[in-house]
Amino acid sequence: MKVGIRIPACDRPDRLASVAARAEELGFDQVWFPDSQLLWRDVFSVLSVTALRTERIGLGTAVTNVATRHPSVVASAARTVAELAPGRFTLGLGVGNSSVVPIGRRASTRAELTEALAQIRALLAGDEWDYGTVRSRLRDPAPSIPVHLAASGPRNLRLAGAVADGVVLLSGVSPETLASATEQVRQGAREAGRQSDVPLTVSAFCEVTDDVAAAARKLKPICASIAQNGGAPFLALAGIDLSVPERVDEVYPDLVHAEDWDQAVKVAGRWVSDADALAFAEAFCLIGTADRIAARLQETFDAGASSVFLQHVGSYDPPLDLIEAIGGDVLPRL
Known part of the structure; x- marks a missing residue:
């Protein structure tokens, strides 16, 4: 039962390290x-x-990719961090959405992600990899780094269950969506002849507040983006029926990472009502009092x-308030 925090790499590394040290x-x-x-x-x-600035806390990427970074580069970078934080680093991989879209490239396919994962594991283990004209290996490997895959759709969830050391679930904490995602992961593990108890890490938007409705309105761009990127079936389980255009040009760079959040909320309001946002907050997110979030x-x-x-x-700002609120009022309740 581990509770983590996501910190966007939105400032100088030394300042962000101080934020992590506080967490x-x-x-x-x-x-x-x-x-x-x-973006970062x-x-x-x-x-x-x-x-170098922390001693105990686990560190991870949530997530990096093999579309803008060659798998051998990812393996070398992961090994470097693992040397500085022995036993504390998890390599999280995904298809590269926010890395590839702003530069006009496509996300990784399942086949590309599968092959890249195999390459990274081989290099980290010190094995050679066939690059066509040459066979090469990583000097000073680090074979103990767990590799987790981020997934949301059924096919990627099954892939993660089949090949990864763990799964980052992007479906929030809705019991229905969590149960559905978990079963897909377990099915993939069973089909691959693996044990089905693959570690599951769930991501969730969170705010400690007495005014859930006001906090929910700020989540409209998140809700719209989920519908925009194939998550409409998950939303439908909570009674949220949305149809969002594939492109929303008024918001840069996209709805989830908008530089002008107030503008993004206004634009997303075309498709996401206050009632939808509240339903999303209550079903998928951790919004409310410290007691409610702990429960x-x-x-x-x-x-x-x-x-x-x-x-x-x-x-584009570190989650200082959230760290203090959760660390001060929620974690003690657990």
Whole structure:
């Protein structure tokens, strides 16, 4: 039962390392940094500095990709962080959405992700990899790094269950969606002849507040983006029926990472009503009093999650208030 925090790499690495150190001091188990080269600082640089400024807390990418980074580069970078934080680093991989879209490239396919994962594992284990004209290996490998795959759709969830050391679930803490995602992961594990108890890390937007309705309105861009990117069936389980255009040009760079959040909320309001936003907050997110959030976290662990990492709304400031609120009022209740 681990509780983590997501910190966007939105500032100098030394300042972000101080934020992570504060999370460690307050009792968080993990800190996760996303990777998007145009939005934020280099994730492995931030992780390296953070590794030197912390002692206990787990570190991870949530997530990096093999579309803008060659798998051999990912393996080398992961090995470097793992050397600085022995036994504390988890390599989270995904298809690269926020890294590839701003530069006009496509996300990784399942086949590409599967092959890249095999390559990374081989290199980290010290094995040679066939690059066509040459066979090469990683000097000074680090074979003990767990590799987790981020997934939301059924096919990627089954893939993660089949090949990964763990899964980052992007479906929130809704009991119905969590149960559905968990079963897909377990099915993939069974089909691959693996044990089905693959570690599950659930991501969830979070805010400690007495005014759930006001907090929910700020989540409209998140809700719209989920519908926009194939998550409409998950939303429908909570009675939220949305149809959002594939492109929303008024918001840069996209709805989830909008630079002008107030504008994003206004634009997303075309498709997401206040009632929809409230339903989304109550079903998928951890919004409410400290007691309520602690209870929902316990329910999420009881439903099979091995860890949860919390996100604040916004991409360009560290979650200082959320860290203090959760560390001061929620973690003691657990």
